[in-house]
Amino acid sequence: MAQLPEYAIIVAGGSGSRMQHSQPKQFIEVAGKPILMHTIERFHKYNAGIRLIVVLPQEQLTTWRELCKKHSFKLFHMTVPGGTTRFGSVKNGLGAVMGEGLVAVHDGVRPFVAAETIKAAFKAAAEHGSAVVAVSPKDSIRELTEEGSRAVPRTKYKLVQTPQCFQASILRKAYEQPEQEHFTDDASVVESVGERITLVEGSYRNIKITTPEDLILAEAFANTDPDKL
DSSP states (O other): OOOOOEEEEEEOOOOSTTTTOSSOGGGSEETTEEHHHHHHHHHHHHOTTOEEEEEEOGGGHHHHHHHHHHTTOOOOOEEEEOOSSHHHHHHHHHTTOOSSOEEEEEETTOTTOOHHHHHHHHHHHHHHSEEEEEEOOSSOEEEEOSSSEEEEOGGGOOEEEEEEEEEHHHHHHHHTSOOOTTOOSHHHHHHTTTOOOOEEEOOTTOOOOOSHHHHHHHHHHTTSOGGGO
């Protein structure tokens, strides 16, 4: 059976609000270059032939082109204007996927995903139709109830990361439905059309850079290779 072409939709629609920063978080520099460049490089390292689709807010496209010029960033990728929500942005990115293939959707501000993790996600998606990277919680978990809260067994829970990989036809079918409030990621969108979700082991280093504390970790992680840990 011929191998399906691989795509990565990198969704970078953030602002700098929670980061208390004037720049959108995907453009903040870590180890001398914008976070988003590190993220693109991770996918290129996994597969130099992967088709990269970067989804950015319309008003940030010019800034991104200028940053690529400033940093002499030459890795080939398409840019697509995002929607008003993450759902809309992924849907727009999906419009650039041609025919059948395997599609990874990844947060633009998760720049430390290991090539091995990406490989495992694509492999599982090829076999099962979907693959979602997740890790076990380290902390105890409590569920909020009407009376207050109660302890729940953390062994029954997973913390979801990205990439989330799917066969293109499954992802397209899922994104044809109207957006709903409980759609927090691609797995929830795909699950709502009756598809089963396969989990793939992630890494605690695959952090999503969202707050100022994350930037301190990011600078430390940037000096190590995620594939050698």
